[in-house]
Amino acid sequence: MKLIIGIILLVILLGSAWNNYRGLKHATAQGANTTRYKIILGVDVILFVLILLTIVLQLMH
Numbered sequence: 591m592k593l594i595i596g597i598i599l600l601v602i603l604l605g606s607a608w609n610n611y612r613g614l615k616h617a618t619a620q621g622a623n624t625t626r627y628k629i630i631l632g633v634d635v636i637l638f639v640l641i642l643l644t645i646v647l648q649l650m651h
Contacts, residue, residue: 592648593645593648593649596641596644596645596648597645599641600638600641600642600645603634603637603638603641604638606634607631607634607635607638610627610630610631610634611627611631613627614627614628614631
């Protein structure tokens, strides 16, 4: 059950990171301030790595 929840969270985080990356590229192309997108994208990537690491460690156990 924990594995399924982890996979669902990974999919949601991938969707969020993809939208934030597109927003970052769009804001950069317009010359707007991109700090918000960089921070949110960084948080998404950190959470993705932590959840992925948790799933891998859980499967190894």
